[in-house]
Amino acid sequence: MARSDLLISLVKASVGGDRTAVRSAVETIIAEEKGKQHNVLAERLTRALQTNGNGSRTLPPSGYENQNRVREALAELTPKHRLDDIVLNEQTRQNVDQLIEEQQRASLLRAHGLDPRHRVMLVGPPGNGKTSLAEAIAESLAVPFFIIRYEALIGSYLGETAQRLKRVFDFIRTTPCVVFFDEFDAVGKERGDQHETGEIKRVVSSLLMHVDELPSYAVIIAASNHAELLDRAVWRRFQLRLNLPAPTANELQTYLEKHFRQFDGSPGISPANVVKRLGSVSYAEAEEFILDIRRREVLSMREKPLKSILSEELQAWEDRAQPRNQTSKAAE
Numbered sequence: 001m002a003r004s005d006l007l008i009s010l011v012k013a014s015v016g017g018d019r020t021a022v023r024s025a026v027e028t029i030i031a032e033e034k035g036k037q038h039n040v041l042a043e044r045l046t047r048a049l050q051t052n053g054n055g056s057r058t059l060p061p062s063g064y065e066n067q068n069r070v071r072e073a074l075a076e077l078t079p080k081h082r083l084d085d086i087v088l089n090e091q092t093r094q095n096v097d098q099l100i101e102e103q104q105r106a107s108l109l110r111a112h113g114l115d116p117r118h119r120v121m122l123v124g125p126p127g128n129g130k131t132s133l134a135e136a137i138a139e140s141l142a143v144p145f146f147i148i149r150y151e152a153l154i155g156s157y158l159g160e161t162a163q164r165l166k167r168v169f170d171f172i173r174t175t176p177c178v179v180f181f182d183e184f185d186a187v188g189k190e191r192g193d194q195h196e197t198g199e200i201k202r203v204v205s206s207l208l209m210h211v212d213e214l215p216s217y218a219v220i221i222a223a224s225n226h227a228e229l230l231d232r233a234v235w236r237r238f239q240l241r242l243n244l245p246a247p248t249a250n251e252l253q254t255y256l257e258k259h260f261r262q263f264d265g266s267p268g269i270s271p272a273n274v275v276k277r278l279g280s281v282s283y284a285e286a287e288e289f290i291l292d293i294r295r296r297e298v299l300s301m302r303e304k305p306l307k308s309i310l311s312e313e314l315q316a317w318e319d320r321a322q323p324r325n326q327t328s329k330a331a332e
Contacts, residue, residue, distance in 0.1 A: 023049065024215055028110075031176050031217045046174070072152040073168050074179075079135035079145050086132055087255045087283070092242050096133070099240060100140045103219065115216040117239040121184075122223040124244035127282030130223040131182060133244065137219065138178035146172075146179045150186050161187075162206040169210040176217040184222035185229040204231050211237045247283055249275050255283065259290045263297075268307030269314075277314050289317060 010029075013021035026049050033042040088096065102109060102116035109116055120137075122130040131147075138145035153168065155161045165187075172179055181187070187207055208231075214220060222238065224230060235241065247255065256271035267274075278289065296309045 020213065024213075027173055027215045028217060030174070031215070034175060073149050073164055074146045074171070075149050077135070077145050077147060079139035081132040081135045082139055083136045085258070086129055086136055087247065087251050087258075088129075088133075088244075089251075092244070095240055095242060096137065099219075100137065103141055103217075106217065118214070118216045118219045119211065119238045120219070120221045120240045120242065121235070121238035122221065122242050122244055123227045124225070125246055125282070126225050127284030128244050128246055129283050130244055131180065132283070133242075134178060134180040134221045134223070137221065141176075141178065141219070143219075144175065144177040146177060148179065148181050150183070154186070159202075161203050165203065165206055165210065169214065172218050172220075173215055178219045178221060181220065181222040184224045184234075185226050204234075208233055208237060246280070247286075252278070252281070252283075252286060255286055256290075263293075263306055264302070265306035267310050268305075269310060274310075274314065277318060289313065292316075 010022060010025040013019075013025060026045060030042050030045045030049070033045065083093075083096065099117055099120065103118070106116045122133060124130060135145060148168070153161065153164050155164060187203055211220060222234075252275045253271045256274055260267055260271055278286070281289075292313050293306075293309055296304070296313065297306060300309070
């Protein structure tokens with residue numbers, strides 16, 4: 001049975017003629033009933049929401065054909081990262097913990113007329129944990145994790161992208177989930193840019209409308225390497241705006257210490273010295289370095305000491321980094 005606060009909200013919205021609030025309340029009830037495995041009731045509520053008083057449908061059909069079209073623009077992934085795997089500064093970690101707590105205790109918030117925050121913007125250079133953090137949030141909430149596939153979302157014909165975008169958001173509204181928009185500037189560009197077409201401006205306007213109407217049980221996480229390209233109105237839609245900069249030497253050391261504890265043998269060198277030899281790298285590069293060591297360790301059938309493998313990989317990394325450093329100096 002739906003909670004009393006949701007039923008009261010539904011009645012108030014109905015009496016007041018607020019169709020948006022009615023839809024939001026019913027969608028929340030549907031999501032909760034699905035979570036309780038009350039699938040028959042959830043389906044009946046969904047069908048009722050999709051029809052108006054005359055019996056005609058107001059939403060696209062929820063059958064296999066429509067879902068297949070939506071799935072073309074959504075890739076469902078199993079999260080591989082947990083929050084404890086990611087090194088975040090204290091303020092960012094606190095904000096993320098608060099978001100997760102609000103989602104996990106959403107019933108208490110709604111009982112007091114409040115909704116949990118569910119719109120997050122991540123900004124920072126590539127390779128520094130934006131995708132990993134989105135995965136970790138989905139893992140912590142134990143909900144499906146979807147990534148938007150722009151090649152299937154953006155169409156070449158007038159209005160096609162906006163139609164596909166609407167189908168995607170209609171699907172997202174049906175279940176608690178985390179949806180990740182990487183490279184968000186691809187669909188959220190500044191509308192005042194004179195070089196952009198009227199079509200992209202319509203897409204941005206449509207996107208902002210869908211984000212506004214998204215129920216709070218669906219968490220949308222957007223990421224951008226180029227925050228300056230985003231439309232100014234985009235920033236207002238996101239309740240949490242987190243900066244994920246390149247890691248400092250201390251943060252890289254903390255990251256390596258976590259992974260070094262997972263090795264069986266002794267590395268023979270401190271994480272601090274490894275950081276010095278690696279130089280300025282992103283978390284993605286540091287993760288690839290650790291994976292290289294693990295691959296070598298597995299293929300050697302653990303007959304080769306970890307100390308030797310680590311030493312060889314460090315040397316290989318330094319040799320690989322030399323051309324990059326020379327190119328950077330030449331550019332200066």
